[in-house]
Amino acid sequence: MSSTLSRTALMVAMPLLCLLLSGCSQNSSDNPEADARPKVAYITNGIASFWTFAEKGAKDAAQEFNADVNIQMPANGVEDQKRICQDLLAQGIDGIAISPIDPDNQGDLLTEIGQRTNMITHDSDAPGSERLCYIGMDNYTAGRMCGELVKEAMPEGGSVMIFVGRLGQANSRLRRQGVIDELLDREPDENRYDEPSAGVIKGEKYTILDTRTDGFDFGKAKAQAQDAVAKYDDLGCMVGLFAYNPPLMLDAVREAGKVGKIKIVAFDEHDRSLQAINDKEIYGTVVQNPYKYGYESVRVLAGLARGDSSVIPENKILYIPARQIRNDNVAAFQAELQRLLSTEESEGTTNVVSEPAGDESP
Amino acid sequence: MKKNFGILGILLVVFIATAIGNPNFLTAYNMFNLLERASLYGIIGIGVAFVIITGGIDLSIGSLIGLVATLLPFIVVQQSFPLAVGLFAIFALSLCVGLTHGVLITRLKLQPFVVTLCGLMIYRGIARWIVSDKTMGYGNETFSGLKVMVGNLSQLPGMSGFSWAKHIPVAFLILLVLGVIASVFLNKTIYGRYLLALGRNEQAARFSGINTSVMIIIAYVICSVISGFGGLLFALDYGSIQPDSFGNFYELYAIAAAVLGGCSLRGGEGSIFGIILGAALMRLLMNSISMLGIDDQLEPAVIGIVILIGVMVDELVKRFAARRRAVKQAKVTTALPEVDA
Numbered sequence: 001m002s003s004t005l006s007r008t009a010l011m012v013a014m015p016l017l018c019l020l021l022s023g024c025s026q027n028s029s030d031n032p033e034a035d036a037r038p039k040v041a042y043i044t045n046g047i048a049s050f051w052t053f054a055e056k057g058a059k060d061a062a063q064e065f066n067a068d069v070n071i072q073m074p075a076n077g078v079e080d081q082k083r084i085c086q087d088l089l090a091q092g093i094d095g096i097a098i099s100p101i102d103p104d105n106q107g108d109l110l111t112e113i114g115q116r117t118n119m120i121t122h123d124s125d126a127p128g129s130e131r132l133c134y135i136g137m138d139n140y141t142a143g144r145m146c147g148e149l150v151k152e153a154m155p156e157g158g159s160v161m162i163f164v165g166r167l168g169q170a171n172s173r174l175r176r177q178g179v180i181d182e183l184l185d186r187e188p189d190e191n192r193y194d195e196p197s198a199g200v201i202k203g204e205k206y207t208i209l210d211t212r213t214d215g216f217d218f219g220k221a222k223a224q225a226q227d228a229v230a231k232y233d234d235l236g237c238m239v240g241l242f243a244y245n246p247p248l249m250l251d252a253v254r255e256a257g258k259v260g261k262i263k264i265v266a267f268d269e270h271d272r273s274l275q276a277i278n279d280k281e282i283y284g285t286v287v288q289n290p291y292k293y294g295y296e297s298v299r300v301l302a303g304l305a306r307g308d309s310s311v312i313p314e315n316k317i318l319y320i321p322a323r324q325i326r327n328d329n330v331a332a333f334q335a336e337l338q339r340l341l342s343t344e345e346s347e348g349t350t351n352v353v354s355e356p357a358g359d360e361s362p
Numbered sequence: 363m364k365k366n367f368g369i370l371g372i373l374l375v376v377f378i379a380t381a382i383g384n385p386n387f388l389t390a391y392n393m394f395n396l397l398e399r400a401s402l403y404g405i406i407g408i409g410v411a412f413v414i415i416t417g418g419i420d421l422s423i424g425s426l427i428g429l430v431a432t433l434l435p436f437i438v439v440q441q442s443f444p445l446a447v448g449l450f451a452i453f454a455l456s457l458c459v460g461l462t463h464g465v466l467i468t469r470l471k472l473q474p475f476v477v478t479l480c481g482l483m484i485y486r487g488i489a490r491w492i493v494s495d496k497t498m499g500y501g502n503e504t505f506s507g508l509k510v511m512v513g514n515l516s517q518l519p520g521m522s523g524f525s526w527a528k529h530i531p532v533a534f535l536i537l538l539v540l541g542v543i544a545s546v547f548l549n550k551t552i553y554g555r556y557l558l559a560l561g562r563n564e565q566a567a568r569f570s571g572i573n574t575s576v577m578i579i580i581a582y583v584i585c586s587v588i589s590g591f592g593g594l595l596f597a598l599d600y601g602s603i604q605p606d607s608f609g610n611f612y613e614l615y616a617i618a619a620a621v622l623g624g625c626s627l628r629g630g631e632g633s634i635f636g637i638i639l640g641a642a643l644m645r646l647l648m649n650s651i652s653m654l655g656i657d658d659q660l661e662p663a664v665i666g667i668v669i670l671i672g673v674m675v676d677e678l679v680k681r682f683a684a685r686r687r688a689v690k691q692a693k694v695t696t697a698l699p700e701v702d703a
Contacts, residue, residue, distance in 0.1 A: 072658060076610070078602045083399070087652035090392030091384065105499030105602030168497030168604055197494035213495050215606040 038094040038305030041070045042297055043084060045099040045124065045169060046077075046216050050243040050268050050290050054122075056340060057294030065302040077101055077216075082109050089116045095301030097135070099123035102168045118304040122293045124171040125317075132304065135296045135318045137288050139171040140190045142322040143178015143241075146267055146286045149324060150183060150206070150237050153263040153283035157205030158236025161228045163249060165216045165242040167196060175241050175267065180208055209235070214245075221245055225252035235262050243268035246285070250276050269325070269337060277330045284326040287333070291340055292320045366636040368675040369622055372668065373643045380650040387653045390529045394514070396649050398531035402595055404641035405537055406612060407619035408544050409588030411637050412581040414620050415548070416561045417629025418467065418474035420582065422481030423589045423616055426459055427609035429489040430590045431597030435498040438505075445504055449594075456590025457583060459485070464579030482613070489605045498603040505598065511536065512599040533595060537638065540588070545634040557581060562630030619644060622672045643668070 042058045044051045055071050062069040070088065074080035078101050088096060095118035100106050103126030113119045114130030125134040150160060162179060164172045173193065180194055181187075184203035194201055194208075201208040209232060214221035221244065228235060229252050238253070240246035246266035250273075253262050259281050266273040266285035276282035296318055303311030325333050380387045406423060413420045430452045438448040459481065466477045500509075510517050515527035515535065548554035560567035560574045568574045596612075597603055621627060622643060623636030647668055651661050 075658075077604055077607050078600050079596075079608075082600060083395075083648065084652065084658075086395045087392070087649060090389055090395065091386045091653060102497050102499070102602035102604070105497065105501045107501050108601050166497075166604065167495070168602070195494070197496075213606070215604065 036066075038067045038302050039070070039092070040067055040095040040298055040301040040305065041072060041088045041093050041097070042122075042294060043081065043088075043096060043098045044071075044073045045081070045101045046165070047073045047075055048216075048243050049270055050288075053269075053337070053340065054290040054294035057291035057296075058298045059294075061295040061298035061302070065299055067298060067302040067305070069298050074101075078106065081106075085109060085113055089113065093117055094305035095119070097122050097297035097301055100126045100129075100169070101166070103127075103129065103170055118301060120297060120300055122297045123288075123290075124169050126170075131316075133300055133312045133316050133318060135293055135300065135320065136171070137320050137322045139174035140178045140188070142267075142286050142288070143175035143180075144182040144188070145178075145322055145324055146175065146239060146241070146265060147179040147182025149265045149284040149286065149326070150179065150239060150263075152326075153265055154206075154237050159207045159209050159232060159234055160237045160239060161209050161232070161235060162211040163221065163225060163228075163238065163240045163242075163245045164211065164213055165221075165245070167211070167213055172241055176211060179239055179241075183208065216242075218244055218248060222248040222251060225249040226255070229253060229256045229258060229262065237263040237265060239265045239267075241267045243270045243273075246270060246282060247272035247276070250281055254281075269333070271337075274325070274330055274334050274337075277325060277327055278334070280327055284324060286322050287325055288322050289320045296320065366624060366633065366639055368679050369624070369636060369639045369643060369672055372672055372675070373639055373646065376643070376646055376650055376668075380646075380653050383650075384653040384655075387649075392649070392653075394529055394531060396645060398512070398533050398599070399645040399649075400638075400642040401531060401533035401537040402592065402599065403612075403615055403619060403645060404638045405533070405540060405595065406589055406592040406616045407623070407637040407641045408537075408540055408634060409585040409592065410613070410616040411544070411620045411623075411625055411632050411634065412548075412557065413474070413585045414617070414625045414627060415557050415629060415632045416578050416581045417564070417627075418578065418581065419478060419617070419627070420463070420481075420585050420589075421475065421478040421613050422459070422463070422485060423585070423592075423613035424609040424611055425482045425485035425489070425613075426456065426586060426589045427593035427596060427612055428603075428605060428607075429485040430456060430593035431603045431608050432489040432493055432498050432605045434594065434597065435500060435502065435505075435603070436493055439499075439502050440493075445508075452590055452594065453587065456586045459590075460583035460586030461579065463586065464582035467582070468575035468578050486606075489608075493605055495605055498605065500598055500601045500603070508594070509598050511595055533599075536595075541634050541638055548632075548634060553577065553580070558630055558632075560629075615641075615644060618669055622669055624676060640672075643672070 044054065051073055058069045058071055072084045074084055081101055085096065085098065096113050097120045098113065099122050100110060103124065107129065110119065110126055110129035110131070119131050120133045120135060121131045122135040125136065160183065162176055164176060167173055167176065174190060177192055177194065180201060181192065183206040196211040212224040212228065214224055225238065225248055228238065238249045240249050246264055247270055249264055253259055253264065264282040266282050268285065269287045273282055273285055277284060300311045386392065410420055410423060433455070434448045434452055437443050437451055438445050463477050463481065466472045467474050511532050513532055515521050515530045515532060516524065518532065521527045548557065556567065556572045556577050560572060560577055564574050593609065596609065619640035620632065620637050622640030623633065623638070625632035625637065644665060647665050648661060651658070651664060656664070
């Protein structure tokens with residue numbers, strides 16, 4: 001009987017010991033100057049390949065500006081983002097760069113972060129919050145750039161479907177509105193908003209049939225693309241506004257044997273999207289520069305932690321411009337990305353040494 | 363109480379290990395957050411316990427939470443009804459949901475798993491359809507009074523003078539009150555004993571004169587109403603509601619807390635204190651994982667392993683106790699003839 005008890009105790013103790021040891025080993029791996037290095041955090045709005053480049057940028061900046069960066073990608077939306085931020089604040093952090101999922105309603109959390117540490121927003125802004133700076137692109141303009149690609153792909157006009165992960169966050173709303181406004185040749189107005197539930201939006205040449213959201217569920221994203229292909233015989237173009245949407249849309253179009261018949265316009269630089277642009281299966285994409293988001297965020301936060309407020313521009317916005325990628329410039333762009341990723345691999349060992357093991361989220 | 367030693371032990375070990383691993387773990391700020399999260403999940407755990415004790419299951423909790431959280435701002439902000447109407451509507455809805463589950467299970471003899479699985483899909487679909495997937499917000503002034511429920515004790519009337527009150531979440535107080543009521547109901551009232559009895563053997567309970575159908579319906583109503591209330595609290599806490607994902611998997615967290623806390627999925631067993639400990643352990647683990655710098659991706663695996671260990675320990679402790687009883691019994695019976703001789 002006593003052996004049963006001791007076995008039980010051992011079973012409980014072993015994993016917990018592992019837990020404890022992994023935590024302690026992290027502390028012991030810190031180098032002696034660790035205390036002088038600002039500890040900053042880079043929080044995304046979900047898990048996506050897009051953030052891999054941001055992560056690389058954040059790590060590069062951490063090395064260059066002598067800081068430790070903790071990169072976190074919340075898997076379960078607002079709840080996860082809140083918990084992660086609170087846990088980081090509890091650990092004591094010198095600055096947080098966050099891509100708020102729902103800036104309008106996350107006011108309490110943003111205030112909590114702003115009151116306890118330096119807070120900047122990246123990728124998606126929260127202008128009403130206490131954020132010290134926004135680093136990202138002008139999503140509305142990028143949306144219009146995406147609309148221009150649709151016009152090029154389908155110059156004679158036609159029907160368009162939009163696919164996006166969530167519409168709750170400002171960046172996706174603005175992108176979508178940019179696409180719609182460009183296709184309808186409206187005057188630029190960032191405050192305009194066509195409700196997705198309002199139904200078909202008809203312009204002179206282009207008709208926006210619908211906007212489908214998938215809540216970052218890839219399976220659902222593909223199913224929605226398939227359903228759209230099945231539902232609309234005359235579908236002319238599909239626009240995917242989050243990085244993972246276009247490859248899934250392409251799968252659906254391929255399966256239906258409608259490559260070339262249904263044009264695809266992408267957003268962001270998913271490697272499958274880029275390959276498809278190379279193969280002329282996707283017309284083009286609008287790319288941000290996530291590497292710069294990560295890099296600039298950590299640079300600004302490290303500066304702020306050292307008391308240097310000159311890192312923040314006067315208007316408190318650091319725009320990183322978007323670019324249009326088509327078949328003619330995709331090879332050069334792919335080479336540029338390859339170069340970024342290969343430096344990561346060659347610097348891999350230094351990164352591990354210079355940063356706590358626990359900070360290595362993908 | 364004795365039954366919960368295993369889980370209490372794990373809770374303490376993880377707590378102490380994390381405190382050693384990262385001194386910031388014990389800061390008032392982190393303790394407040396941890397206590398609040400544990401309380402919120404503990405509340406929905408208490409709800410599902412009633413159903414599990416009868417041998418049933420409720421898989422629709424997460425979706426009901428999503429529906430309630432979406433409906434309240436929809437009714438109050440978008441449709442401009444008074445707050446009281448919104449609150450009445452969500453509680454009435456939760457009650458009807460529980461009643462429907464109960465009636466379908468007892469009268470139509472449908473399996474609880476099937477009924478509540480359909481509920482899971484139906485309520486999620488309705489929530490998304492009503493607001494066309496638009497994110498709902500609780501940032502509105504209308505909700506500032508209700509937000510006290512996810513604040514700290516010092517925000518309650520007459521409590522502002524106590525400095526310690528700032529460090530205790532109101533949700534914890536709600537959990538305590540609810541826990542005491544549930545515990546008394548379950549252990550000290552005849553109806554609570556009926557629930558436990560029918561969970562162990564429904565037929566025997568029915569033959570001994572208990573109206574088991576009514577008791578089962580009551581259990582589902584309690585579960586749904588508490589879930590609805592939990593949904594309100596979660597929504598106030600997070601502020602932002604995405605109808606397609608808010609509350610996803612909460613039923614599994616609640617069920618896991620109940621099982622960790624000693625509820626048997628076969629019914630007839632369970633203690634409220636254990637469920638609160640179970641919910642607390644899961645939140646503590648999540649917090650420990652961040653605090654100790656363990657890769658975030660491992661989180662679900664760590665939680666899964668600990669739940670498995672918890673259940674294994676519970677089973678082994680039970681067997682150990684049974685064997686000890688048997689040995690004692692044997693000793694008594696062998697000792698008796700000697701006395702006689």
